[in-house]
Amino acid sequence: MSAEPDGEHAPRALLALYDEALPAVYGYFVRRCGDRGTAEDLTSETFLAAMDAARKPSPPALTVPWLIGVARHKLADHYRRRHDRFTVPVADPPDTAEPDDTWDAQLDRIVAEQVLARLPAQHRAVLTLRYMDDCTVGECAELIGRTVHATEALLVRARRAFRAQYPRPEGGLP
Numbered sequence: 001m002s003a004e005p006d007g008e009h010a011p012r013a014l015l016a017l018y019d020e021a022l023p024a025v026y027g028y029f030v031r032r033c034g035d036r037g038t039a040e041d042l043t044s045e046t047f048l049a050a051m052d053a054a055r056k057p058s059p060p061a062l063t064v065p066w067l068i069g070v071a072r073h074k075l076a077d078h079y080r081r082r083h084d085r086f087t088v089p090v091a092d093p094p095d096t097a098e099p100d101d102t103w104d105a106q107l108d109r110i111v112a113e114q115v116l117a118r119l120p121a122q123h124r125a126v127l128t129l130r131y132m133d134d135c136t137v138g139e140c141a142e143l144i145g146r147t148v149h150a151t152e153a154l155l156v157r158a159r160r161a162f163r164a165q166y167p168r169p170e171g172g173l174p
Helices: 006-033 036-054 064-081 103-118 121-132 137-144 148-165
Strands: none
Touching (some): 006 036, 006 121, 036 064, 064 121, 103 121, 103 148, 121 137
């Protein structure tokens, strides 16, 4: 018989996993948020939610991929809360750019964030994992809990949805 009550095993397992999982979860957010403050806040929210889940009578298997799944949901919630920020259309970009000018890259990122914010959470997650985190399709499948074939199909649909929402160079949607 175990020396600790059943309700204490999962929280202790999460604490044991914390050192390994923290860089993965924080890194997940840093690559997607662009600022440390938001990444830190979302990392905290993720571990608080994980501890709540660990205290339930039938806790989930506590692993890094499971925590990344929790992080995905926290990021989706974050984007939903910020949705109003992404509803203002972007004006035409300037015609000329100096070599040191990063305006075009910043503008592309803003537009891409707007488009991602309008996509369903599944599409947003798989596109971010594949193209921002450079995960292989197999890694994406593992992180989102799908088969490789289903993930490939999801990527096709997500890319199509992204292209349909992304403005043409001359402005407007395709």
